[in-house]
Amino acid sequence: MSKKLLLKNAHIEGIRYYETYRKHGGYESAEKAFKMKPEEILEEVKISGLRGRGGAGFPTGLKWSFLAKPEGVPRHLVVNADESEPGTFKDRYLMEFLPHLLIEGMLISSFVLGSNVSYIYIRGEYSWIPDILEEAIEEAKAAGFLGKNILGSGFDCEIYVQRGGGAYICGEETALLESLEGKRGNPRLKPPFPAVKGLWERPTVVNNVESIAAVVPIIEISGAEYAKIGVGKSTGTKLISACGNINKPGVYEIDMTITVEEFIYSDEYCGGIPNGKKLKACIPGGSSVPIVPANLLLKTINGEPRYMNYESLADGGFATGTMMGSGGFIVLDEDQCVVNHTMTLARFYNHESCGQCTPCREGTGWMYKILKKIEKGEGKMEDIDLLWDIQRKIEGNTICPLGDAAAWPVAAAIRHFRDEFEWHVNNPELSQTQNYGIANY
Ligand code: L3W
Ligand code: SF4
Numbered sequence: 074m075s076k077k078l079l080l081k082n083a084h085i086e087g088i089r090y091y092e093t094y095r096k097h098g099g100y101e102s103a104e105k106a107f108k109m110k111p112e113e114i115l116e117e118v119k120i121s122g123l124r125g126r127g128g129a130g131f132p133t134g135l136k137w138s139f140l141a142k143p144e145g146v147p148r149h150l151v152v153n154a155d156e157s158e159p160g161t162f163k164d165r166y167l168m169e170f171l172p173h174l175l176i177e178g179m180l181i182s183s184f185v186l187g188s189n190v191s192y193i194y195i196r197g198e199y200s201w202i203p204d205i206l207e208e209a210i211e212e213a214k215a216a217g218f219l220g221k222n223i224l225g226s227g228f229d230c231e232i233y234v235q236r237g238g239g240a241y242i243c244g245e246e247t248a249l250l251e252s253l254e255g256k257r258g259n260p261r262l263k264p265p266f267p268a269v270k271g272l273w274e275r276p277t278v279v280n281n282v283e284s285i286a287a288v289v290p291i292i293e294i295s296g297a298e299y300a301k302i303g304v305g306k307s308t309g310t311k312l313i314s315a316c317g318n319i320n321k322p323g324v325y326e327i328d329m330t331i332t333v334e335e336f337i338y339s340d341e342y343c344g345g346i347p348n349g350k351k352l353k354a355c356i357p358g359g360s361s362v363p364i365v366p367a368n369l370l371l372k373t374i375n376g377e378p379r380y381m382n383y384e385s386l387a388d389g390g391f392a393t394g395t396m397m398g399s400g401g402f403i404v405l406d407e408d409q410c411v412v413n414h415t416m417t418l419a420r421f422y423n424h425e426s427c428g429q430c431t432p433c434r435e436g437t438g439w440m441y442k443i444l445k446k447i448e449k450g451e452g453k454m455e456d457i458d459l460l461w462d463i464q465r466k467i468e469g470n471t472i473c474p475l476g477d478a479a480a481w482p483v484a485a486a487i488r489h490f491r492d493e494f495e496w497h498v499n500n501p502e503l504s505q506t507q508n509y510g511i512a513n514y
Pocket of ligand 1: 125126127128129131136139155156157158159161244245246266267268279358359361362396397398399474475478
C-alpha cells in the first residue's frame, strides 16, 4: 500500500474547515517552519528532491533558489491552479477537500521566498472552488496564520484568489502571469524566466498546487525522510487522477514504487478494466504526453516492469516511453479508436492555441483537419505521412510547450498505431459507422 502524505486526512469529515484541520495536526508544519530560517526550509525542500507536480517535473528547491532578490523589489509566489490538462483533476481534489493544506503550504513557501502577497490563479471552470479557498483564507487569517506579523515573526502575508477565463493556455506559467496582470493570456518568450522577471516584472515563483501542498509534509517529516519515499529522482508521493476505461476512476496518492500494471489492475487503485476488456493503451500524464500501447506500458523494451515514476515512464525516450506529466492517467480499452481519440485531442489543441506562433496556429488546425478526414474514411495514405510531417515541424519551433503538447500525441499515435490510421484509409465505408477498435476485436 502506498504511503499517504497529502491525502492521509482527506477522509475526515469537516477537514475542509480550519478547526478540524488544526485538530488533526494542521498548521503544525507552519509553526515548525517559522522557528527555522528561510534558507533552512529551502534546504529541506532541496533535500526532499520534490519535483514540480504540474507536468515538467522541474526540481522545486532549485526553482526557488533561482529567485532573484534585488533590493526593494517585491517578490511573489503564484500558485498555478489552472488545471486544464485533459485527464487531470488532482489539484481540484486538493483544493476542494483540503484547502488548508494548500494555504499552509503557501504560507511556508511565501515565508521562504519573501512573498508578502501571494496568488492562487484558478481555472474559471472550477467555479465553486474560489469560495472554498477564500473561506479557508479568512479562517487562516482569523487564526493568525495569514495577515500581519504571522506567529510573531514580523512576516506579513496575504493570499488572493484570481479566476481565469477558461483558456487552457493560461496554465502555461507566463500566459498565466499575463492574465493575472489583466492582459490577454499570451505566453512570453523565456528566458527571462519568471524567477527573474515574473508578475509585473518582479521575481516570481510559479508552482503547481500539489507541489506547494507537498511542502507541508516535507517540513513535517523532514526533507531527508521525504526523499526516502519513492525511488531515484522520483521522491515522495504523487497524486494521480485516473480516468477512462477503468472500474474505479478517481484521485490516488501513490509512492512511485508501484508498477503500472499494479496501478491499473489492483483494487487499491483503478480496479481493472470494465467487462474484462483488454488494455489497449494509456496516456499516463495528461493528454500532452505520448500515448503508449499496452505491451510497452506494462514492460519497458528491456523487459523490466514499467513503474509509475518519472524515470520508468520515460524509459526509452519518446519512441517507446512517455512521461509522468501532470499525472492525468487515461486508460483506453480494446474498443477504443486511437485515430478518433487523437482527432479529439487535435481539436482541443487547435482550439486552445493562442495563435502567436505560425507552426502552432496553423499546424494544429491542419492536424485536426487531416485527422478528421482520415477518421471519417476520407483520407489517403499520403495524409498519414503529411500528418507526421506537420507534427515534426511544430515540435521545438514554438514559443511555449503547447506546440509540443499538440505534436507529441499525434507522433506517438502514428508511431504505435499506424495500422489503425491505415485501416481508416482502407475501409472508408466501415469508418463511417464503426471505429477501429469495435471493428477489429
Ligand atoms: C529559472 C531556469 N527557472 C526552467 C522553470 C520554469 C518552469 C519550470 C519548468 O511546461 C510542461 C509542458 C506541458 N531558470 C529555468 C527555470 N525553469 N528552467 O522550471 O519549465 P519547463 O520549461 O520545463 O516546463 P513548463 O513551461 O512549466 C510544463 C506539461 O508540462 N504538462 C502539463 C500540462 C498541464 C497541466 C495542468 O493542467 N495542471 O499540468 C503535461 O505533460 O506539456 O511540457 O516554472 O520557469 N533556467
Ligand atoms: Fe501560442 Fe501555440 Fe505559440 Fe504557445 S505554441 S505561444 S499556444 S501559438
